[in-house]
Amino acid sequence: MSLPEASGRFCYDYERPSVATDIVLFTIREGALSVLLIERGEHPFKGSWALPGGFLRMDESPEQCALRELEEETGVEVSYLEQLYSFGAVRRDPRYRVLSIAHFALTPWQDHSLKAATDAADARWFDCHNLPKLAFDHSDIVGLAMQRLAAKLNYSTIALPLLPKEFTLGALQQVYEIISGKPIDKRNFRKQILARKHIEETGKKSKGDAHRPAMLYRAVDVGKVVYEG
Amino acid sequence: MSLPEASGRFCYDYERPSVATDIVLFTIREGALSVLLIERGEHPFKGSWALPGGFLRMDESPEQCALRELEEETGVEVSYLEQLYSFGAVRRDPRYRVLSIAHFALTPWQDHSLKAATDAADARWFDCHNLPKLAFDHSDIVGLAMQRLAAKLNYSTIALPLLPKEFTLGALQQVYEIISGKPIDKRNFRKQILARKHIEETGKKSKGDAHRPAMLYRAVDVGKVVYEG
DNA sequence: TTATGTTAGTGTCAAAGTAACACAAACAAT
């Protein structure tokens, strides 16, 4: 096929889909894997819960767009972001064609005071295993993100962005158990996780808890970031 | 941010990037992992080699677009296709903004008579480890596709679409060796690959070769297809 | 017909990794 030629900045030779990003932001909250959703304030799906996201601007990359939309709609900062998948079914948006570049993000739990968003009526965390019906194809997107998260647990450092900078092995094990949905033997977990050399002792110990203090660990600095992780 | 409202079919409230697909089609040819490239007949990068691909139409999904463009530009049919990654750097195309949904495809080697493409001067197979300089960011895309292919070897059936429907264990082992770049022990390979139960005996044997005939195997039918595989 | 070249097909053993298992120590709260 022939290429649409650029004439000035716009190029209307061919119709184009709109391009948006959506973000599946996970955290671990109250012992459950949770995802951040916004209540839509506009049609379509007004009043439904949906993923945060919005339209791509011409001067930003998809990743930048995802970060900007998250900030605008929820005020949350993330500790990890990667592209998940692009959803491009012709009729996934009932209004007109919108291609969504879905992203996958993580943040450690803290009592995020969720900002009232511009065009969102509300923003809240939901337990991933107890989600309401979502707008558009957002249930599919969340499902794929959960798969990806579980799959990456065992060959990456993906659990670390869900914890604060310093954490105990007990807390890390909880993250693994919650995401995989299976109990893990404490001694085996500690042996294996330390053998990977992704975390190191800080020398400090936790205090203030009603039990024996635990060694605090941190992620070892890795340096480079690559496509997809 | 507010949403662009649809007025009729077009929606010009916001500037939009063009959306295209590119396809990294691999085959095993002459003992080497090879990728299909076209020689660009138009500017920019006229005369350079590039991935096959083209612009998304409003009535087709990204996957359909990838298949259509492959057919149009090269006449090749594929045995496997999945989305790879969406490349959206602001200036990845020097003309104007083009977002590319890159795909990853496989086909068994056969003496494909490569169709002279509409807007491609030529189409040829290249050894992946001896590629020319490519147009746009296509070298990055091929690199990512090679990573993905190697990574999936050991937890998926990704090698099978590179072979004809019936194949010998020797041929399958060659695929693994070529993609991983490492020699594999024949006995261990056979034990492990059969234990996965992804392939089964056909009962038939190869013939016509100047050596002992080998059992022919085929992929066991799996049924469902899922996101990303 | 025989010899040669080439790939198919097969089992054992050592090493490494994984999974199951229990109890004392250190703190806060009562």
Added chain:
DNA sequence: ATTGTTTGTGTTACTTTGACACTAACATAA
């Protein structure tokens, strides 16, 4: 001082992986 809770630690059986060599069956060439 007692209770409740989490930390921290080692050994053993089991499973998986990796190394290793020879005979069988065909086509081809001598």
